[in-house]
Amino acid sequence: MQKTILVVVALSFAALSYGAEPAIDNERVTAWVTSGVAPPVQHDFVAVSLSRKGTASFGHKGDTPGKAGERTVIVELKDHPLPPIANTSGYPLAFPRPHVKKLLENDQVVVWDYSWRPNEPSPMHFHDKDALVVYEATGALQSTTPDGKSVVNENKFGDIRFNKRDRSHTELLVRGHGHAVITELK
Numbered sequence: 607m608q609k610t611i612l613v614v615v616a617l618s619f620a621a622l623s624y625g626a627e628p629a630i631d632n633e634r635v636t637a638w639v640t641s642g643v644a645p646p647v648q649h650d651f652v653a654v655s656l657s658r659k660g661t662a663s664f665g666h667k668g669d670t671p672g673k674a675g676e677r678t679v680i681v682e683l684k685d686h687p688l689p690p691i692a693n694t695s696g697y698p699l700a701f702p703r704p705h706v707k708k709l710l711e712n713d714q715v716v717v718w719d720y721s722w723r724p725n726e727p728s729p730m731h732f733h734d735k736d737a738l739v740v741y742e743a744t745g746a747l748q749s750t751t752p753d754g755k756s757v758v759n760e761n762k763f764g765d766i767r768f769n770k771r772d773r774s775h776t777e778l779l780v781r782g783h784g785h786a787v788i789t790e791l792k
Contacts (some may be wrong), residue, residue, distance in 0.1 A: 745782025
């Protein structure tokens with residue numbers, strides 16, 4: 607049986623703080639963790655608090671993100687928008703879906719608070735947008751593509767991952783807990 611390997615970039619928040627190398631830095635976003643207030647940023651951003659689970663806020667270029675005493679993931683949105691791609695998969699879009707709450711939406715992002723449930727796979731779905739995921743729980747998710755290929759991804763509290771658009775899969779929590787704040791990029 608062949609296995610498909612999903613390549614993602616991830617780095618634990620414990621190794622990062624403002625001034626260190628970013629966890630994610632590509633043409634769409636730069637993301638890092640700060641322990642408190644960071645200097646003014648160069649782009650609009652999403653701030654995901656690791657101290658207050660399931661929360662996110664939006665800020666503008668020049669603002670000072672983060673809060674005193676809080677660990678926060680700062681996701682700077684670079685000036686490289688990509689419109690969603692057409693969904694020809696026959697599957698529903700990744701969001702909305704059961705157990706999700708929309709935290710915010712504007713012309714740049716949609717931010718979701720999502721919890722995976724044990725023994726309850728997500729519906730098979732299609733990602734039409736790139737997404738940055740901030741894991742707020744430690745566990746393992748099995749991702750299975752429509753052709754039946756699967757891979758188990760281990761996630762730790764504070765891990766940050768960037769997932770490219772144009773993919774279909776279902777997810778199943780196979781160990782631990784599953785909770786994340788997911789920023790879809792428009």
